[in-house]
Amino acid sequence: MRALFETRPVNDAFGDPGLYVDFRDERRALLLDLGDIAVLPPRKLMRLSHVFVTHAHMDHFSGFDHLLRVVLGRKACVALFGGPGFIAQVEHKLRAYTWNVVHRYEVELVIDVHEIGVDGRGQRARFSSRARFEREPCAAVDPVGDVVHEEMTFRVRGRFVDHDVPCLAYAVEEKARMKVGKDRLEALGVATGAWLRELKEAVRTGAPDATPIEVRWRDRNGEHAMTRNLSELRHLVLDVVPGQRIGYVTDLRYTEANARTLAELLAGVDLLYIESVFLDEDREHALRKNHLTARQAGEIARRVGAKAVVPFHFSPRYEGRSAALIAEVQAAWSGSLAPRSGCAQ
Numbered sequence: 001m002r003a004l005f006e007t008r009p010v011n012d013a014f015g016d017p018g019l020y021v022d023f024r025d026e027r028r029a030l031l032l033d034l035g036d037i038a039v040l041p042p043r044k045l046m047r048l049s050h051v052f053v054t055h056a057h058m059d060h061f062s063g064f065d066h067l068l069r070v071v072l073g074r075k076a077c078v079a080l081f082g083g084p085g086f087i088a089q090v091e092h093k094l095r096a097y098t099w100n101v102v103h104r105y106e107v108e109l110v111i112d113v114h115e116i117g118v119d120g121r122g123q124r125a126r127f128s129s130r131a132r133f134e135r136e137p138c139a140a141v142d143p144v145g146d147v148v149h150e151e152m153t154f155r156v157r158g159r160f161v162d163h164d165v166p167c168l169a170y171a172v173e174e175k176a177r178m179k180v181g182k183d184r185l186e187a188l189g190v191a192t193g194a195w196l197r198e199l200k201e202a203v204r205t206g207a208p209d210a211t212p213i214e215v216r217w218r219d220r221n222g223e224h225a226m227t228r229n230l231s232e233l234r235h236l237v238l239d240v241v242p243g244q245r246i247g248y249v250t251d252l253r254y255t256e257a258n259a260r261t262l263a264e265l266l267a268g269v270d271l272l273y274i275e276s277v278f279l280d281e282d283r284e285h286a287l288r289k290n291h292l293t294a295r296q297a298g299e300i301a302r303r304v305g306a307k308a309v310v311p312f313h314f315s316p317r318y319e320g321r322s323a324a325l326i327a328e329v330q331a332a333w334s335g336s337l338a339p340r341s342g343c344a345q
């Protein structure tokens with residue numbers, strides 16, 4: 001069965017961090033981080049519905065202008081998520097331009113900004129081209145637990161790690177998928193039909209077991225119908241497949257508190273994208289810069305129980321030596337490099 005989304009780093013590992021999450025069947029996408037996005041063609045930027053920013057260092061947020069330039073006058077809405085101070089940061093970027101004509105553009109652009117506080121509280125504001133991007137307050141939506149965005153088929157969770165400044169680590173999670181057991185349908189003598197959609201919807205929304213589902217189908221002998229309850233049908237024809245889970249972790253110190261936060265957010269992820277900025281021989285430097293070494297990234301990936309790991313955000317000082325960074329991450333993740341005891345506290 002095809003996954004709901006595909007992920008791909010925006011740039012190579014020495015470029016600005018960013019992850020493009022493509023929902024191919026829906027012609028829409030999410031973006032994690034908003035640094036240099038010049039390699040993304042306009043058609044890919046037009047697909048973005050939600051952008052999740054880890055923190056507002058330039059390599060993670062300077063692409064805001066590029067995105068705005070491409071979507072302005074063409075796209076109706078984009079939602080942005082970020083940490084403390086994020087609404088003001090978006091507002092300051094918007095204030096830097098002159099907006100005397102955009103209110104007349106045929107397509108109104110609304111930038112819907114969600115700010116997540118370190119206390120877990122949410123704030124929200126909207127900026128519309130019709131109102132010359134003046135800030136308009138909206139009712140706050142507090143995230144439920146660490147879920148910062150949720151839809152029918154997936155959710156995005158975020159937790160703060162320490163990078164000297166608060167920085168959001170994200171998990172993008174496909175919800176459990178329901179697969180129809182075609183062979184069992186046949187054994188039951190029933191054909192597919194609109195009733196399957198009704199059944200899946202009832203399971204997804206947590207309807208009671210006794211809910212009656214009318215099974216209607218048509219075959220060469222004509223129309224058929226029978227009624228069965230939800231629990232019976234679910235067990236007869238549906239398999240629940242766990243959804244794909246992706247972790248995106250960049251810009252943090254190697255501390256016990258950070259490692260613990262990530263273990264909670266990302267336990268058992270299928271794929272972990274994690275910064276690996278320096279080689280471990282330069283770990284003193286990494287500590288001063290509030291970044292991970294490749295070995296530390298691999299140790300976190302191991303502790304989290306990530307099934308696969310992709311390192312990125314390499315320091316330019318290792319240009320031409322990416323193989324060494326990758327090897328170090330892999331060795332620590334697979335356990336062939338014994339974990340060094342203790343992080344900085």
Ligand SMILES: [Zn+2]
Nearest residue numbers: 057059060251
């Ligand atoms: Zn960075």
Ligand SMILES: [Zn+2]
Nearest residue numbers: 055057163251
């Ligand atoms: Zn940073």
